[in-house]
Amino acid sequence: MKTMTPTRRRPKARPPVAVLVLATLGGALFAVPLVAMLIRTPWRSAWSIVTEPELRTALRLSLVCSLSATAISFVLGVPLAWVQARLDFPGRALLRAITTLPVVLPPVVGGLALLLAVGRNGILGRYLFDWFGVRLPFSTAGAIVAETFVSMPFLVLSVEGALLGADGRFEEAAATLGASRWTIFTRVTLPALRPALIAACVLCWARALGEFGATITFAGNFPGTTQTVPLSVYQAFETNPPAAIVLSLLLVAVSLVILVTLRHRLVVRT
Amino acid sequence: MTEGPTRQSVLDAHVVIAYPRVHIDVHLTARSGEIVGLVGPNGSGKTTVLRAIAGLAPIDAGRITIGQTVVDEPNAAVLVSPQDRHVGVVFQDYRLFGHLTALENVAFALRCRGRNRVTARAESMQWLERFDLADHAHHRPTTLSGGQAQRVALARALATDPAVLLLDEPLAAIDPQSRGEIRDDLARYLDDFAGVTVLVSHHHDDIVALASTAFALDAGRVTWSGPASNLVLQSARMK
Amino acid sequence: MSVIGHWQERLGEGTIVKVCRWTTSIVLALVALTILTPTPGVAKAKAKESTTKPRSTIGAKTSTTTTNNNTALRATTSAAPVTTTTSPSLTGSINVSAAASLTASFTDIASAFEKANLKASVTLNFAGSSTLVTQIQNGAPADVFASADIANMDKLRAVKLVIGTPATFARNRPMIVVRRGNPLQVETLADLGKPEVFVALGAPGVPVGDYARQILAKAGIEVKPKTLEPSVSAIVNKVALREIDAGIVYVTDVAIDEYRVDGVAIPDDQNVIATYPIAALSNTKNNVTAAGFVSFVQSPAAQAILAKYKFLPPK
Numbered sequence: 001m002k003t004m005t006p007t008r009r010r011p012k013a014r015p016p017v018a019v020l021v022l023a024t025l026g027g028a029l030f031a032v033p034l035v036a037m038l039i040r041t042p043w044r045s046a047w048s049i050v051t052e053p054e055l056r057t058a059l060r061l062s063l064v065c066s067l068s069a070t071a072i073s074f075v076l077g078v079p080l081a082w083v084q085a086r087l088d089f090p091g092r093a094l095l096r097a098i099t100t101l102p103v104v105l106p107p108v109v110g111g112l113a114l115l116l117a118v119g120r121n122g123i124l125g126r127y128l129f130d131w132f133g134v135r136l137p138f139s140t141a142g143a144i145v146a147e148t149f150v151s152m153p154f155l156v157l158s159v160e161g162a163l164l165g166a167d168g169r170f171e172e173a174a175a176t177l178g179a180s181r182w183t184i185f186t187r188v189t190l191p192a193l194r195p196a197l198i199a200a201c202v203l204c205w206a207r208a209l210g211e212f213g214a215t216i217t218f219a220g221n222f223p224g225t226t227q228t229v230p231l232s233v234y235q236a237f238e239t240n241p242p243a244a245i246v247l248s249l250l251l252v253a254v255s256l257v258i259l260v261t262l263r264h265r266l267v268v269r270t
Numbered sequence: 271m272t273e274g275p276t277r278q279s280v281l282d283a284h285v286v287i288a289y290p291r292v293h294i295d296v297h298l299t300a301r302s303g304e305i306v307g308l309v310g311p312n313g314s315g316k317t318t319v320l321r322a323i324a325g326l327a328p329i330d331a332g333r334i335t336i337g338q339t340v341v342d343e344p345n346a347a348v349l350v351s352p353q354d355r356h357v358g359v360v361f362q363d364y365r366l367f368g369h370l371t372a373l374e375n376v377a378f379a380l381r382c383r384g385r386n387r388v389t390a391r392a393e394s395m396q397w398l399e400r401f402d403l404a405d406h407a408h409h410r411p412t413t414l415s416g417g418q419a420q421r422v423a424l425a426r427a428l429a430t431d432p433a434v435l436l437l438d439e440p441l442a443a444i445d446p447q448s449r450g451e452i453r454d455d456l457a458r459y460l461d462d463f464a465g466v467t468v469l470v471s472h473h474h475d476d477i478v479a480l481a482s483t484a485f486a487l488d489a490g491r492v493t494w495s496g497p498a499s500n501l502v503l504q505s506a507r508m509k
Numbered sequence: 510m511s512v513i514g515h516w517q518e519r520l521g522e523g524t525i526v527k528v529c530r531w532t533t534s535i536v537l538a539l540v541a542l543t544i545l546t547p548t549p550g551v552a553k554a555k556a557k558e559s560t561t562k563p564r565s566t567i568g569a570k571t572s573t574t575t576t577n578n579n580t581a582l583r584a585t586t587s588a589a590p591v592t593t594t595t596s597p598s599l600t601g602s603i604n605v606s607a608a609a610s611l612t613a614s615f616t617d618i619a620s621a622f623e624k625a626n627l628k629a630s631v632t633l634n635f636a637g638s639s640t641l642v643t644q645i646q647n648g649a650p651a652d653v654f655a656s657a658d659i660a661n662m663d664k665l666r667a668v669k670l671v672i673g674t675p676a677t678f679a680r681n682r683p684m685i686v687v688r689r690g691n692p693l694q695v696e697t698l699a700d701l702g703k704p705e706v707f708v709a710l711g712a713p714g715v716p717v718g719d720y721a722r723q724i725l726a727k728a729g730i731e732v733k734p735k736t737l738e739p740s741v742s743a744i745v746n747k748v749a750l751r752e753i754d755a756g757i758v759y760v761t762d763v764a765i766d767e768y769r770v771d772g773v774a775i776p777d778d779q780n781v782i783a784t785y786p787i788a789a790l791s792n793t794k795n796n797v798t799a800a801g802f803v804s805f806v807q808s809p810a811a812q813a814i815l816a817k818y819k820f821l822p823p824k
Contacts, residue, residue, distance in 0.1 A: 097528050104532050120707075121751040137752050138707060138735035172326055173365035175352040177430055178382035187378070191369045220736025220747075221712065227737075235737075238639040239714040 058232040066208040069147035085163035111217025142219035151207035162196035284332035294490035307481030325352035358427030366411035600628040608657035609740040637740035639714035652793035658716035675786035680821040709756040712737035721757035
């Protein structure tokens with residue numbers, strides 16, 4: 001079991017040259033494509049592209065789907081994280097592995113799995129359709145499901161990590177004061193987790209916003225219904241490259257804002 | 271302001287817990303108004319006994335009775351949760367909720383016991399005044415000094431009208447200069463409390479100053495018990 | 510409170526390692542299964558593959574996996590041994606980017622070419638034609654491009670990426686693809702417009718999609734597809750999975766997948782004919798062999814293969 005590193009101190013001496021060189025290469029790996037995108041952006045036509053109705057439709061759809069996916073991930077993921085962190089039961093390791101799986105799986109595989117599960121002919125999907133008339137594939141709800149599938153694990157992992165790092169002392173105190181288990185959860189555990197919860201939600205949202213493979217496989221690709229910005233970029237890449245670049249830049253800008261806001265929370269701290 | 275508990279509380283705790291390193295077998299009893307001190311070196315099991323009484327550590331054998339109620343008896347498969355035990359705990363690290371002000375911390379306890387929001391806030395203000403904390407009512411725990419935090423924790427624990435008050439090393443976090451004064455304050459507050467108080471410390475002088483009866487623990491067993499004032503006459507220097 | 514650090518530390522040792530191990534084992538098992546169960550038609554081509562370069566499928570995400578599916582699941586047709594050309598043997602390796610609808614036929618044609626030119630090897634890359642055009646425009650190392658329509662080939666001609674004039678080597682007929690057994694009884698183009706029928710068409714820029722839109726416009730039928738897919742393979746797979754009820758693909762796609770899907774012919778007067786051009790690309794490193802392949806595709810041997818897969822002759 002790793003121990004937490006003690007207080008960071010800035011090294012006074014210069015790091016070895018090899019380290020600097022490798023670090024520069026690593027940094028360049030990320031910086032150069034971004035710079036290339038900025039250079040190749042058709043700035044003159046950018047405004048007219050950005051105001052095109054198709055782009056606004058894709059943006060609106062992306063926002064709706066990603067925010068919904070985050071909301072669902074929160075409602076389902078926080079209790080799941082709590083169960084994984086605080087409850088001891090046989091099969092807990094297995095549960096943890098399964099809920100982590102979408103992080104490791106290629107998204108297209110996730111989309112395929114969703115089709116087999118809740119597609120119109122999926123093992124559950126056929127009942128959804130026969131009994132409730134609900135069809136998830138090729139609908140906005142389907143896009144939300146796909147995004148939830150890939151982004152919820154991030155929320156669960158973050159919240160579980162935060163819960164594991166907290167030791168339940170305050171929950172004990174609340175118990176001795178007479179608080180019911182639900183009160184403890186909502187008035188002691190969750191408020192103490194607030195910074196971690198916010199970071200987890202934003203991470204989840206960012207992942208949902210950028211989701212492509214599961215969406216296109218499970219929900220399909222149709223403007224206005226399921227063609228979120230990443231899918232739109234994919235299509236525009238072949239038919240209208242300048243629009244693709246502008247759209248991509250938009251997504252990059254949004255992501256950068258998120259990451260800069262969270263910069264203090266994404267790095268390991270003592 | 272409440273009149274204070276008027277029930278005749280009795281604590282009868284026979285705590286048997288088998289840990290890998292130490293086998294705890296402690297039997298202590300106390301009556302209303304009594305202040306029992308548990309003293310002993312680190313690892314002697316005193317905090318564990320406290321936690322067992324609070325309901326935070328189930329016992330392996332024995333029986334704990336608070337008032338007329340058996341709260342923990344493995345043989346009879348009885349285990350009452352901390353919520354239902356009418357105990358108040360002041361933890362060594364106070365454990366004040368960081369996202370709430372001092373007032374809200376005490377009000378939390380009152381709301382858990384059924385008061386509505388308005389009543390809870392009013393009552394908790396009275397508690398804080400009683401503990402000379404009115405000025406800090408709207409401060410967060412991080413801005414309070416050790417002594418102030420201790421008083422808020424005490425007020426919070428007492429606000430639930432417990433039958434048994436448990437204090438775990440209440441002066442551990444107090445700096446040496448203020449120790450004496452805060453200990454005297456604490457003695458006053460404990461005197462006002464009509465239920466049973468169980469106090470844990472590894473400082474003999476704290477026990478002598480605050481408790482009426484003392485139990486000395488070592489390696490999970492009671493090695494001596496008697497009036498707290500007799501503790502100084504013990505020859506063995508237990509650290 | 511850290512985020513990544515916490516879960517890395519707490520879960521890193523045990524769980525993530527376990528998950529990675531499981532995933533790797535499962536993936537390896539699947540790969541082994543795929544390699545070890547060849548279908549007759551692909552057997553010879555794959556056997557040849559293992560001694561030369563592996564067939565790369567650099568195509569778009571979805572079409573890659575679906576293309577592989579097609580190749581692996583196809584149960585029919587063995588590649589007839591082909592004796593060919595009297596010209597001297599060609600050498601070297603070439604990359605051929607071909608439209609997804611050419612997957613089965615070009616796999617056989619490439620094998621035949623390699624048999625006739627033992628020192629040459631062909632690496633095939635299948636995807637929607639528009640995807641391939643984008644790849645080539647962005648520098649993908651392709652020597653030959655076979656497109657499912659003239660428009661996509663013209664995009665490359667416009668930027669001078671094509672050597673000479675492209676030759677039409679085959680034609681194809683669009684066809685309605687429906688689920689096995691056609692449970693919704695789609696019989697005509699008009700049926701595609703019914704709201705209870707889930708339809709998939711090709712995305713804008715993808716030849717089969719553009720052909721489909723031409724056909725529907727010509728017939729005056731309005732269809733609201735549920736999804737716009739990047740290649741024929743994607744459409745066929747979704748129909749085979751029974752998530753989509755019908756789509757418009759080519760006659761050749763339905764012919765090779767007869768166990769998974771059914772087809773409904775489009776009347777000739779409503780149909781358009783798809784024209785497939787092929788050309789060597791100007792960035793080729795091996796123009797002799799590239800040109801040789803282009804000629805080979807137009808030779809009787811390759812034409813016979815195309816006919817077997819139900820392509821129409823170029824004229």
